[in-house]
Amino acid sequence: MSDHEFRDFYYHVEAADVFRVSAADQYRSSYMSFTDCLHGSTDEYGSLENAFGLSPSSSKGFTDEYGSLENAFGLSPSSSKVFSPKKKERVGVHSGEVMAIAPNSSISSSSSEAEGNCEEDSVNNKNKQPKGGGKESSKKGSKAAKKKEERKQEEQRFVFMTKSEVDHLEDGYRWRKYGQKAVKNSQYPRSYYRCTTQKCTVKKRVERSYQDPSTVITTYEGRHNHPPPTSMRGNAAALLQPSMFSPPQLAWTTSFPHELFMQKAPHHMNDPAGATASMFAENPFQQHYQQHHQQHQVSVVRLRPSSRHGSFHVPKA
DNA sequence: CGTGTTTGACCCGCGC
């Protein structure tokens, strides 16, 4: 059964540091700053979708404009990278890799258009009142507040495209599935997950690319306000091979690009360069990344997918 | 029994 056949994964984290880019790096304008990514940007940065020039709200924006999520990303089975016109940021998928996409600070902060979209759309049905309820007293005030809250949430989005045979990739957190919907123009459904930790509102959507069924598209929304469950982390860490570039004890950190990017920055930093240095100084993975980043624009972290446990859903045969 | 999944119904925004 393929679900149990794990092969080595190569998590390919490609992130150009906007403060130090090589002329040869043709992707620098497309990829966000690693620091920005690690920051889990909030107010200054627009949503992922804004970075892509997409509707920041629902995936309807994807479908309406591009037919599907993968189209939105310029993903095709054979594509390696696709450049986006204007401010659209796109990614390509390489075999056996995961690509992390996150907001580009240089893009969204100055994009009134994107901001506009951001204001207009609402992802969030999620904040809507439970069925039947939801009467608001002061419409204007609540509307503004609602938009603000919506915006806050939608800005914290990360999309990962992973070559994997399993849909729900272990990322160190526990998830509860709360919905599944058929995706238009796709034979594969989209699953909706919520972090099971109380008071953690992080959600993620998982869907398989219909153009390249070996690719899983995972969209994280929000930021965890807690560390991964200790048991999960421990188990996961125990199962992981040391990274090619990082010390073994950091395996758990480097193992999950999702988690890595979702981590909260330890300090608030205004100075980009300082921030970068500081960030890298604090997180060993980032140290490792910085070292290698000076030579390559790309770092590859080798890891072995963890076994599934906890809420990991094993598709039925 | 606790936890997580399944799945049909429902809500909402949007385009026509």
Next chain:
DNA sequence: GCGCGGGTCAAACACG
């Protein structure tokens, strides 16, 4: 107003 599509809810169900 209506239909469509995406997102969410929650009861029923499955499982250890």
